[in-house]
Structures are given as structure tokens and as C-alpha cells.
Amino acid sequence: xxxxxxxxxxxxxxxxxxxxxxxxxxxxxxxxxxxxxxxxxxxxxxxxxxxxxxxxxxxxxxxxxxxxxxxxxxxxxxxxxxxxxxxxxxxxxxxxxxxxxxxxxxxxxxxxxxxxxxxxxxxxxxxxxxxxxxxxxxxxxxxxxxxxxxxxxxxxxxxxxxxxxxxxxxxxxxxxxxxxxxxxxxxxxxxxxxxxxxxxxxxxxxxxxxxxxxxxxxxxxxxxxxxxxxxxxxxxxxxxxxxxxxxxxxxxxxxxxxxxxxxxxxxxxxxxxxxxxxxxxxxxxxxxxxxxxxxxxxxxxxxxxxxxxxxxxxxxxxxxxxxxxxxxxxxx
Amino acid sequence: xxxxxxxxxxxxxxxxxxxxxxxxxxxxxxxxxxxxxxxxxxxxxxxxxxxxxxxxxxxxxxxxxxxxxxxxxxxxxxxxxxxxxxxxxxxxxxxxxxxxxxxxxxxxxxxxxxxxxxxxxxxxxxxxxxxxxxxxxxxxxxxxxxxxxxxxxxxxxxxxxxxxxxxxxxxxxxxxxxxxxxxxxxxxxxxxxxxxxxxxxxxxxxxxxxxxxxxxxxxxxxxxxxxxxxxxxxxxxxxxxxxxxxxxxxxxxxxxxxxxxxxxxxxxxxxxxxxxxxxxxxxxxxxxxxxxxxxxxxxxxxxxxxxxxxxxxxxxxxxxxxxxxxxxxxxxxxxxxxxxxxxxxxxxxxxxxxxxxxxxxxxxxxxxxxxxxxxxxxxxxxxxxxxxxxxxxxxxxxxxxxxxxxxxxxxxxxxxxxxxxxxxxxxxxxxxxxxxxxxxxxxxxxxxxxxxxxxxxxxxxxxxxxxxxxxxxxxxxxxxxxxxxxxxxxxxxxxxxxxxxxxxxxxxxxxxxxxxxxxxxxxxxxxxxxxxxxxxxxxxxxxxxxxxxxxxxxxxxxxxxxxxxxxxxxxxxxxxxxxxxxxxxxxxxxxxxxxxxxxxxxxxxxxxxxxxxxxxxxxxxxxxxxx
Numbered sequence: 001x002x003x004x005x006x007x008x009x010x011x012x013x014x015x016x017x018x019x020x021x022x023x024x025x026x027x028x029x030x031x032x033x034x035x036x037x038x039x040x041x042x043x044x045x046x047x048x049x050x051x052x053x054x055x056x057x058x059x060x061x062x063x064x065x066x067x068x069x070x071x072x073x074x075x076x077x078x079x080x081x082x083x084x085x086x087x088x089x090x091x092x093x094x095x096x097x098x099x100x101x102x103x104x105x106x107x108x109x110x111x112x113x114x115x116x117x118x119x120x121x122x123x124x125x126x127x128x129x130x131x132x133x134x135x136x137x138x139x140x141x142x143x144x145x146x147x148x149x150x151x152x153x154x155x156x157x158x159x160x161x162x163x164x165x166x167x168x169x170x171x172x173x174x175x176x177x178x179x180x181x182x183x184x185x186x187x188x189x190x191x192x193x194x195x196x197x198x199x200x201x202x203x204x205x206x207x208x209x210x211x212x213x214x215x216x217x218x219x220x221x222x223x224x225x226x227x228x229x230x231x232x233x234x235x236x237x238x239x240x241x242x243x244x245x246x247x248x249x250x251x252x253x254x255x256x257x258x259x260x261x262x263x264x265x266x267x268x269x270x271x272x273x274x275x276x277x278x279x280x281x282x283x284x285x286x287x288x289x290x291x292x293x294x295x296x297x298x299x300x301x302x303x304x305x306x307x308x309x310x311x312x313x314x315x316x317x318x319x320x321x322x323x324x325x326x327x328x329x330x331x332x
Numbered sequence: 333x334x335x336x337x338x339x340x341x342x343x344x345x346x347x348x349x350x351x352x353x354x355x356x357x358x359x360x361x362x363x364x365x366x367x368x369x370x371x372x373x374x375x376x377x378x379x380x381x382x383x384x385x386x387x388x389x390x391x392x393x394x395x396x397x398x399x400x401x402x403x404x405x406x407x408x409x410x411x412x413x414x415x416x417x418x419x420x421x422x423x424x425x426x427x428x429x430x431x432x433x434x435x436x437x438x439x440x441x442x443x444x445x446x447x448x449x450x451x452x453x454x455x456x457x458x459x460x461x462x463x464x465x466x467x468x469x470x471x472x473x474x475x476x477x478x479x480x481x482x483x484x485x486x487x488x489x490x491x492x493x494x495x496x497x498x499x500x501x502x503x504x505x506x507x508x509x510x511x512x513x514x515x516x517x518x519x520x521x522x523x524x525x526x527x528x529x530x531x532x533x534x535x536x537x538x539x540x541x542x543x544x545x546x547x548x549x550x551x552x553x554x555x556x557x558x559x560x561x562x563x564x565x566x567x568x569x570x571x572x573x574x575x576x577x578x579x580x581x582x583x584x585x586x587x588x589x590x591x592x593x594x595x596x597x598x599x600x601x602x603x604x605x606x607x608x609x610x611x612x613x614x615x616x617x618x619x620x621x622x623x624x625x626x627x628x629x630x631x632x633x634x635x636x637x638x639x640x641x642x643x644x645x646x647x648x649x650x651x652x653x654x655x656x657x658x659x660x661x662x663x664x665x666x667x668x669x670x671x672x673x674x675x676x677x678x679x680x681x682x683x684x685x686x687x688x689x690x691x692x693x694x695x696x697x698x699x700x701x702x703x704x705x706x707x708x709x710x711x712x713x714x715x716x717x718x719x720x721x722x723x724x725x726x727x728x729x730x731x732x733x734x735x736x737x738x739x740x741x742x743x744x745x746x747x748x749x750x751x752x753x754x755x756x757x758x759x760x761x762x763x764x765x766x767x768x769x770x771x772x773x774x775x776x777x778x779x780x781x782x783x784x785x786x787x788x789x790x791x792x793x794x795x796x797x798x799x800x801x802x803x804x805x806x807x808x809x810x811x812x813x814x815x816x817x818x819x820x821x822x823x824x825x826x827x828x829x830x831x832x833x834x835x836x837x838x839x840x841x842x843x844x845x846x847x848x849x850x851x852x853x854x855x856x857x858x859x860x861x862x863x864x865x866x867x868x869x870x871x872x873x874x875x876x877x878x879x880x881x882x883x884x885x886x887x888x889x890x891x892x893x894x895x896x897x898x899x900x901x902x903x904x905x906x907x908x909x910x911x912x913x914x915x916x917x918x919x920x921x922x923x924x925x926x927x928x929x930x931x932x933x934x935x936x937x938x939x940x941x942x943x944x945x946x947x948x949x950x951x952x953x954x955x956x957x958x959x
Contacts, residue, residue, distance in 0.1 A: 224441040230389050232456045232507070233429030236420060243444050322491045323445055 008314060012307050019303040020078070020296075024071045027292045027299075033063050034087040034290045061087065074296065084293025088286070093297045097279070101301065103172055103190070104264070104278040107201075108305075110194055111263050112256075114202040115209055120252075122206075123213030127248075128240065130218060138210070145207035151269045154200045158274065161196075170274045172197070178277070197276055201267045205259060209252070216251050220244035246320070253317055257310035264302055335404065336515055336547050337363040337386065337432075342399035342415070344381050344390065344571075355381045355394070357571040363515065365406055368541060368548040370562035370579075372555065374594075374827040378571035379551045383517045386549070387434050388419035405431055406514050430460035433508035437520035439500035443492035443507075449476075450488035453507045460511045475506045478543075479536060498529035505536065512544060519551045526686035527854060528919050531898035534561055535910030553828065555598045556857070556900030559583060560908050567591050579904050597832035598902045599857035601884065609861065611833035615783030615803075617840050622774050623781060623813060636712050637674035638816055638848050639698070644671045644707035646693055667693045669872040670707070672938065675816070677712075680842065680849040682863035682880075684856060684895070686919065690872040691852045695818045697721075698850070699737055700728055711735070711816075733763055736814040740821035742801035746793040752779075752804055753789040759811040778807040782837060799830035803837065810845065818850045823858060835862055856899045860884065865944070868892045871921050875928075877938065878945040888947040889928055894918035927951040 035057055039049050058064045062073060074084055083093035122142075126135045158170060171178075173189040180186060220226070221244050229239045268280035279298055286295040318325045344356040356378040363369045373379040384390045386401055401414040405427075417424045433456075436442045443452060453475065454468040463471060469488065476484035479502040492500055501521065508516055518537060522530035538561055541548050550561060558565055559579065566576040567588070575588040586592045596610040646668040668690040675681045683691045696702040698709055700720060709721040711731065720731060739745035746755055756775045760766055766774070779786040782803040793801055802822060809817055819838065823831040839862060842849060853859050859866055860880055867877040868891065876889040887893045894916040900908055917923040921930045927950040928936065938946040 224436060224438055225444040227389055228436065228442045228504075228507075229444070231387050231429055231434045233425045233427075233459050234455070235425060242447075246446055247444075321446060322448075323493060326491065326494070 004318065005315065008311055012311055015307055016303060017075075020075055020300060021071065023296050023299040023303070024074065027290070027296055028067060030290065032290065034292060035061075035063060037290050038087070061085065074293065078300065083297040086286075086291055086294040088289050088291045088294070093294050096294060097282070097297065100277055100279050100282060104280075106190070107172070107194065107197060107267065107276070107278055108260065108263050110198045111202045111205070111267075112259055114198050115205040115259065118202070118206045119209035119213060123210045124217060124245065126210065126214040127217035127221065142207040142210045145203040146211075148203070150200055150204060151273045153203060154197075154270050154273045157196060157200060170276075172276050172278075197267070197270060197274055200270055200274070201263060205263065209255065212251060212255070213248060216248040217244060220247045250317065250321060253313050253320065256313040256316070257306065260309035261302055261306045264305060334365050334406075335362045336365045336406065337549070338402040339382070339386070340400045340402070342382065342385060342401065343397040344378070344385050344394055345397050346391075347393045354397075355571050356385070358399070359568065359571065359573050361566045361573065361576055363547050363549055365514070366541070366545050366547055367563045368538075368550060368561055369564045369566060370550040370552060370558040371566045371568060372552060372558050373568040374553055374829065376570075377568045379568050380519055382568075383434065383519050383549065383551050386414060386517060387432065388414060388417070388424050388428055403427065403432065426460065429456055430511045431513050432515045432517065433511070433513045434517040434519060435501070435504045435508050435521050437523050439497050439504055439524060442504050443500060445491060445493050448489055448491055449495070449503045453503070453510050456507055456510050471510065475510045476503075478540070479506045479509070497525055498533065501525060501533055502536070505540070509540060509544065513546060515547045515549060516541070517549045517551070520553070521550075522557065523552070523554070527856070528686065528894060528898040528913070528916065531900065531908055531910070531913040534900070534908070535914050537561065538910060554900070555595065555828070555902035559902050559904045560900045567594070583902070583904050594828060595902070597829045599832070599835070599861045601857060601860055601901060603861070608836060609832040611836060612829040613833060615833055615837050617783065617837065617844055618780040619844055620777035620780065622777050623810065623845070636677070638677045638712050639675040639850070640710040640712075641674065641694070641698070642672050642708045642710070644668055644694065644697060644709065645705045646697060646702070647705060666872045668697070670935065671869070671872075671874045673867055673874060673877055675848060675850055678846065678848055679864040680851055680862055682851040682853060682859040682866045683869055684853055684859050684866060685869035686854060688871075689869040691869050692820055695737070695820055695850065695852055698818065699735060733812040734814050735816045735818065736809040736812065738805055738809050738817060738819040738822045741825055742798050742805060745805055746801055748793055751790050751792055755793070755804060756808055756811060759808060763812065774811065778811055781810060781841070782807045797830075799826055799834060802826060802834055806834075806837065806841070810841065813845065814847070816848045816850065818852070820852045821854065824853065824855060831858070838862065856896065868895065870919065873921065873948060874938065875948045876946065879943070882943055882945045888941065888945070890918040890924055
């Protein structure tokens with residue numbers, strides 16, 4: 001078991017290094033760099049650009065060095081907690097990102113939690129009451145959730161909140177807390193605002209998860225070992241929980257890995273619409289202005305989330321399913 | 333003896349979209365305390381539904397319409413009508429698994445792969461006797477010992493997927509018996525198992541029945557099993573009881589025409605000269621003018637074998653990767669180990685053996701669906717020898733017409749999206765033979781040849797029964813007028829009466845079309861009926877090869893003897909020797925005695941002991957005295 005974890009962690013590290021290289025290359029791919037964009041901007045405003053200043057800036061930011069050197073400087077910096085310098089904000093990336101990273105993580109974590117907590121009981125109910133009115137109704141709502149674009153749902157909620165309650169539910173906190181240090185009041189305010197984006201971002205994920213869980217559980221309920229359990233004299237509820245539900249959990253857990261990046265990338269538009277102070281909109285603008293270290297840090301953040309999600313799901317799977325854990329000595 | 337279970341006029345129906353279908357219509361029988369009753373019937377006869385009704389585990393769309401199932405608990409002497417009881421009620425749940433328990437056909441899927449064997453067995457104890465912890469574990473290990481697990485303490489902690497089929501069925505039996513039920517329902521408990529394992533499991537059930545004084549309700553389709561374990565027999569057909577009585581009477585004086593017909597269709601071991609099985613419905617092949625009988629061309633040495641297999645070997649590598657890539661081990665399994673035999677023109681050579689013995693691998697290598705590691709396959713093509721084993725895929729194409737293959741599974745071997753006409757004309761399309769008119773005519777002839785109605789050519793396979801599908805498969809094989817047909821367990825998925833029909837058809841076609849069969853089977857009775865010579869394989873090795881009379885009369889190799897000892901005869905006066913079966917270790921080559929043993933340096937070879945009887949051994953001198 002431990003060797004398995006160790007190996008997985010090593011592979012994770014390697015994967016992240018490869019991803020960092022890819023991220024760097026992709027960011028560098030478009031012609032020019034941040035400075036060319038900057039010059040264009042200045043020219044458009046009719047200002048004269050001093051070539052000496054440009055050369056100075058270029059060497060200052062290390063943009064005149066070969067790409068590999070730039071990459072390694074960035075990589076080594078990241079390992080030391082230095083994520084580079086944002087050109088656009090003229091600040092270190094860590095300072096620019098600041099709270100946003102935390103708020104993003106809180107939002108994403110809450111969303112994943114919401115998806116699981118909603119979909120699990122509904123999926124189980126749907127499967128055990130197949131073709132009942134309850135199942136049909138929940139299935140219908142689920143399909144609605146699956147088919148509605150997140151940002152549209154966000155707009156609708158914003159509109160009705162305004163019409164009914166006369167308040168704006170955008171943002172993640174009351175305006176007075178923005179850029180303020182964390183206090184109890186701020187935390188409460190965040191929690192009060194959190195549920196709206198969580199519902200908006202989580203709906204489609206929940207709907208998809210319900211469908212998957214229902215299908216998995218329906219398959220499992222047909223299996224012979226369920227009949228064996230029933231023939232043993234087990235009550236229906238205990239039987240359901242101990243055998244088929246545990247089997248149906250596998251795909252549920254395997255989804256953790258893919259759910260995280262899905263939630264993060266899916267929330268960009270919603271964040272823009274609801275003006276959430278998360279990483280999504282900032283990533284977008286950083287990519288547009290070729291603010292490479294800022295964009296790179298965001299992309300790495302996403303990669304780390306995905307890889308960790310995969311790791312967590314693999315570990316949970318190995319713990320839950322002896323067939324995966326004992327893979328190898330299997331005789332047929 | 334007192335009646336333990338009394339089923340009176342039971343009706344069970346299934347609700348389907350087309351309306352209600354009665355699966356069991358008015359079945360009545362009883363099980364006396366400590367006795368073994370066998371319910372026999374073909375698939376769809378409603379025998380398993382009866383068992384499910386007793387257990388209260390009918391599928392969701394099925395329900396008991398009327399009738400009663402009276403269960404008299406010998407401990408409390410209380411009589412309960414299970415048919416009237418709510419299947420989810422506490423009362424039913426204490427009976428289910430506690431007083432009546434069941435074992436199923438599929439040991440592979442009946443146990444949860446996520447829970448240890450011990451966990452699943454102790455669960456029954458926890459439910460019915462309130463035992464837990466060490467007390468439950470001790471009881472569990474006791475019962476695992478009772479069902480003769482080689483290492484009960486270890487078995488407690490294993491998962492079902494780590495066990496072989498026979499051991500899984502033992503674990504299942506242990507789980508059913510751990511609470512000491514008064515009645516054990518065994519729903520086809522040995523059908524999915526190898527014949528030697530089947531005999532052991534049947535012997536085990538019989539022993540435990542005596543030891544624990546419980547009654548057994550055996551659901552089966554196999555008359556051989558019935559004859560060996562049952563005291564009383566109930567014969568069901570289409571949900572109705574045809575006949576019931578003591579086992580001797582059922583076999584000696586079958587009264588009902590259905591039972592008489594069924595018994596005639598069961599392959600036996602002693603045949604009079606030219607005796608045939610009598611299926612419930614006979615098929616007469618009608619040959620047209622296009623499909624000709626294969627006349628031997630002039631000037632060809634007819635005595636030369638059509639197929640020679642020399643020293644064929646194949647091993648598979650199993651890469652078992654331990655967690656973390658450490659302890660990675662590469663296991664080489666010799667699926668086929670230096671097998672040599674030849675098939676004479678016009679004969680039927682059977683290869684028998686248990687699952688995993690390599691018989692199907694051999695056939696796949698002959699078909700060149702799989703490449704052999706070493707050895708050669710020589711096909712006699714109109715007098716010239718052709719080495720199939722050296723051929724490339726392109727060169728193989730003309731020979732594909734001459735060697736054809738009948739598959740075991742009549743459901744999986746036909747494309748569900750092709751009509752029967754498409755299926756039967758596909759061989760002509762592939763080999764670019766004939767025009768549309770010719771193809772249509774041949775296909776019509778093929779349908780007549782296997783006794784199917786040519787009007788059904790536009791139907792899809794799903795509208796045919798298993799036996800009919802197998803006949804479509806046979807017709808497809810015959811389309812190209814092959815010389816050699818490899819039949820891989822062609823009847824093992826079929827009911828007894830249909831099996832007899834298909835076997836007779838194969839026999840007739842062989843004569844009509846001048847075919848040669850390589851017949852692969854695990855069923856000694858079937859092989860005895862159809863084969864001329866029999867080759868016995870065990871763990872990749874060919875251990876004995878003899879004309880069938882010689883093989884059955886004087887088997888030489890210890891494995892062949894063990895195999896023949898394990899076959900249940902459909903005749904109560906010829907019971908299995910359960911004692912001998914239990915003690916046999918001959919399925920493992922490591923236990924073969926000298927001169928049959930496996931030695932690394934000088935591996936044994938087939939030795940002729942006269943009359944075309946070959947046996948795998950090291951030394952002749954010992955054998956002569958035996959023979």
C-alpha cells in the first residue's frame with residue numbers, strides 16, 4: 001500500500017513538471033511578449049516609446065534571456081514560493097492573487113461538497129424507486145439542470161434576487177469587506193454569499209452525477225450478490241448500503257479527479273457574470289495581456305488541483321476496492 | 333417422516349409489457365425432513381422460480397398469484413405459510429437465511445467482491461444468532477472446515493475473486509449452512525463447475541445433508557445429478573408438474589410422455605449398435621443439388637490424416653504487478669504443452685478436458701486465430717501436405733474455406749443486426765463466390781439442410797431459440813462446404829432435448845456432407861455419443877488418446893480415470909463413488925504417479941499400448957503389465 005502511494009506521489013511530481021513545461025511553452029507561443037503588448041497599447045494612446053526604456057525593461061524582467069533559462073528561473077522560483085512578477089499589476093504574483101486563490105478554493109470545495117451531498121441521496125432514491133413518479137420528477141429536474149448553461153442560471157438568479165429582495169447577490173462578500181483583513185464579519189459575509197455561486201456552478205455537475213449514480217446503482221441492483229444478501233435474511237436498507245451502494249461508489253469516487261478542474265474552469269464565466277473575486281476572470285485577463293507569470297501561476301494552480309484530485313480518488317479507490325488493492329495476485 | 337415444506341397449487345406470474353405471464357401454474361410437491369428432492373426441468377420450466385418463491389426473493393415484477401408454501405420449522409414445530417407472508421417482514425427474514433437458505437448456480441457472481449469471505453459468512457450469524465466478534469469468527473472457521481476448505485483460517489480473510497470456482501461454491505455453501513438451516517435450496521449448484529469439481533460439490537452437499545440432518549431441494553436440469561443425489565424427483569415442464577415420485581421409479585418406469593421423451597434424449601454411456609438419441613423433435617436434413625457430398629478425389633491416399641498436429645505449444649505470460657511496481661513477477665503459463673495428434677479423414681476426434689486445459693487454445697491455433705509458439709500444423713489438402721503453421725494471413729485465406737468453426741455460445745456468435753439471410757450469405761460475400769441468384773439458392777438450401785424454415789430468412793437472430801440459433805451457426809459453417817469442422821462445445825449451452833437434436837443433426841451432416849469433426853467438449857456423455865476417438869487433455873498436456881470404446885473400457889492415465897469417475901450417470905443403479913471423487917488429486921499433474929509424472933528433464937511422450945490407444949507416460953515396461 002505505502003509503496004503504491006509513494007510511487008503515485010513521485011509520478012505526480014513528474015506530471016506537474018511536465019505540465020509546467022507545457023504551460024510555459026503555450027504561454028510563450030503567441031508572437032511577442034508582455035512588453036510588445038504594452039508598447040502597442042502606448043502607441044495606440046499616441047505616446048512615444050523610448051527604445052532605451054524598452055530594452056531596460058526587457059533585461060529587467062529577463063525577457064531577453066533564452067526561453068529555457070526563463071523557464072528554469074520560473075520553475076525554481078515556484079518551488080521556493082516565488083511565483084514571479086505580474087507585469088500588468090506591477091506586483092509580485094503572490095500579492096496580486098492574494099485572497100483570490102483562497103476564495104477560489106473555498107468556492108470550489110463548497111461546490112464539490114454541494115454536488116456530492118445533493119446527488120448522492122437523489123441518485124440512490126432514483127435508482128431504488130426506478131420509474132416511480134419521484135424518479136421521473138427528479139430525472140426531469142436533473143435534465144433541466146444539465147441543459148441550462150451556468151451563466152444563464154446566474155443571470156436569472158441575479159435578476160430575481162434584485163426584483164424580489166432588491167439586493168444584488170453578486171460578489172462573494174459585502175462591499176465593505178473587500179480588500180480588508182479576515183475578520184468574523186468577513187467570514188460570515190462570505191458564507192452568506194457563497195451559496196448562490198455554489199448552486200449556480202454545482203447544478204450541472206449535480207445533475208450529471210445523479211444520472212451516473214442512478215445508472216451504476218441500477219446495474220449493481222441486478223447483480224447476483226444482491227440476491228445472495230437478501231437470501232441471507234438482510235433487511236432491504238442494510239442490504240442496499242452494504243453491497244450495491246458500495247459497489248456503485250467506485251465511479252463516484254473516480255469522478256473526484258475530473259470534477260475539480262471541471263468546476264474550476266466552468267466557474268470562469270459565472271465568476272465574470274456574478275463579479276466573483278475568484279481566479280477565473282483574472283486568468284482570462286492575464287492570458288489576454290500575455291502577463292505570463294500570472295497566467296502561468298493560475299494554470300499551474302489548476303494542474304495541481306487536478307493532479308491532487310486524481311491522487312485522492314485513486315487512494316480512496318484502492319482503500320475501498322480490494323480488487324484494485326490486491327491487483328496482481330489475482331487468479332482466474 | 334414429516335413434511336418440512338409443502339407447496340400446494342402454487343401460481344407465480346410475471347408482469348410484462350405484453351401482460352401477465354404465468355411461469356409457475358399450479359405446482360405442488362413436498363419436501364420431507366432430511367430428504368433430498370430434485371426439481372428437474374429444462375430452461376424456462378419455472379423450476380428456479382419455485383425456489384425463488386420459497387425464499388421470497390422473486391424478481392420485482394413477479395408475484396405469487398395463489399397457492400400456499402407451508403414451512404414447518406422442525407425446531408419450533410410452527411407451520412408458516414410463506415406465500416402469505418410479506419417478503420420484507422421480520423418474520424420472513426428470520427426464516428430466510430436462518431431456517432431456509434439457498435446456493436446459486438454462479439459461484440463467480442454470487443459473492444460480493446468487496447467483502448471478505450469471512451465477513452459475508454459472519455453476517456448471517458450476526459443476523460440470525462446475534463453472534464459477533466470472536467465467537468462468530470470461530471463459528472465461521474468451523475463451517476469453513478466443514479465444507480473442507482484447505483486453509484480455513486486463511487479463507488476467512490480472502491476475497492471471493494481470489495478463490496477458484498469450486499472454492500467459491502464451497503464458501504457459498506458455508507454461508508448457507510452456517511446457521512444450521514432445516515432446508516437448503518440448491519439452484520443448479522454444480523452447473524457452472526468442472527465435472528471433477530461438480531462431483532466433489534455434490535458429494536459435499538450429500539455428506540453435509542446427512543451430518544446436519546437437513547433437507548435439500550435441488551433444482552437442476554441434469555438427469556445425471558438427479559440420479560446421484562435425489563431421493564424424490566419432481567419433473568416440471570412449462571410451469572407444471574409432469575410427474576413426481578421416488579428416484580428409482582422416475583428412471584425405471586417413467587409414466588408421462590414428456591419424461592419418457594426427456595430420458596430418451598439424455599446421452600447415455602452404453603449404446604446398442606447404431607442406436608440414436610431421440611430428441612423431442614427430430615430434424616431431418618434435406619440436401620439440395622448445390623451442396624454436394626464431398627467425394628474423395630481419385631488417386632488420393634484416403635488413409636492419410638486430414639490434419640496432423642505435432643508438438644504444438646503455446647504459453648501465455650501473466651504479468652502480475654504488485655502495488656507500487658515492486659514484486660513485479662512474470663508468470664508463464666503453459667496453456668498447451670507439446671500436443672500432438674492427427675485427425676483421420678471422415679472421423680470425429682473429440683478433445684475433452686476441464687476448463688483451462690487448453691482444448692480451445694489448440695483449436696484456435698489450428699484456425700490460426702492464434703499463433704503457436706512451437707510445433708507444426710499440417711493440413712492434407714487433396715493429397716498435398718500444407719503447413720498451416722507457417723502460413724501468412726494472405727496465404728491462409730483459401731484454407732479458411734476448408735476449415736470452419738462452430739462456436740459454443742449461440743447468442744454471441746451471430747450478429748444481432750444482420751438478418752439470417754445476411755448471416756448465411758456472408759461467407760460467399762467474403763470469398764467472392766457466386767452471384768446474387770446463386771447465393772439466394774444456396775442459402776435456401778442451407779436452411780433446409782439444418783431443418784429451419786426458409787421463410788424465416790428475413791428475421792433477425794433474436795427471434796430464434798438457442799437451438800435454432802445454433803443451427804443457423806451450423807448452416808453458416810456449411811455454406812462454404814468445408815472439409816474440417818471444429819466444434820467448440822457446440823451443445824453445452826443447450827437444453828437436453830435440443831442438445832440431442834443438434835447432436836443428431838451434426839451426426840447426419842457428417843455422413844451427408846462427408847465432413848471431419850474436431851469436437852471439443854467437457855461432457856463425457858456427449859463425446860461418447862458423437863466421437864470416434866477421444867483425446868483427453870489436462871493442464872495443457874494431452875494425456876490419453878484412444879478409440880472411444882477403449883477409453884471408456886480401460887482408461888490408463890490416472891487423470892482419465894478420475895475424470896470418468898466423476899461423471900454422474902443418469903442411472904440410479906450406477907451411483908458416483910463420492911468417496912473416490914473426494915480423494916482424487918489427479919487433476920493436478922504434480923500428483924500423477926510414476927510413470928505418468930511430470931519430470932523436467934525427460935518429459936513424457938505418448939506411448940502406443942495397442943489398438944490405437946496412446947497414453948502419456950515415461951516408460952513402457954510398467955504399462956504393459958497394467959494393460
